[in-house]
Amino acid sequence: MAAVCAQSVEELAIEPPAAARRLLGATLWSGPVGVRIVEVEAYGGDPAGPWPDPASHSGRGRTKRNDVMFGPAGVLYVYLSYGMHTCINVTSGPDGVASAALIRSGEVVAGLQTARERRPSARSDLDLARGPGNLGSALGITLSDYGTPLLDPSSPIRLELNSPVADAAIATGPRVGVSSAADVPWRFWLPDSRAVSVYRRSPRAPLPTTRSA
DNA sequence: ATCGGGATTGGC
């Protein structure tokens, strides 16, 4: 049993973009609701670490909020966005190094009825877990779920890794809404899914870099 | 103790 968990942790104890890609196609479970992950973003850590990332919540060092990002991989990092939305991350990288993947969008593959009850304003089933705030709602996640081990079979919130998706089947682009490092292409999604959210650049971000010589 | 900014969303 412990060997199975350890093996899964190993799969996510890697650099942020690789870990984020690995999460595509995985299923996130919360009670009866299962969501197939179709859109993710990679986030690194502080300047002293191997993956400095000013856009990351851990980009300026360890705090109470980002503490779990510095721990082992496969743990739930939840934060409150704009005072009302709970957004979900899966921690990545080796223990002691900060990084995580924001789960941006997914398709509800189980527990449709419960998901609909949790997201009464959703106009279609495709919108149930589209966008990080909506995905958090569909799964019924709250701040009290912070630090939940996702690879523990007895956990109320579980991550079920499936076969890795080939890189050729993954689309890449800048992360949504970040005001710094706005051109770093650390957003990954499955282009065949209609549940992927729309890209929006932060109004506070500097103008996009062009590749003109 | 207080101040201000968001890894967003949905409605106008």
Next chain:
DNA sequence: CCAATCCCGATC
């Protein structure tokens, strides 16, 4: 385009 809403990090 813009308000809603509140936790948390930074600063005094």
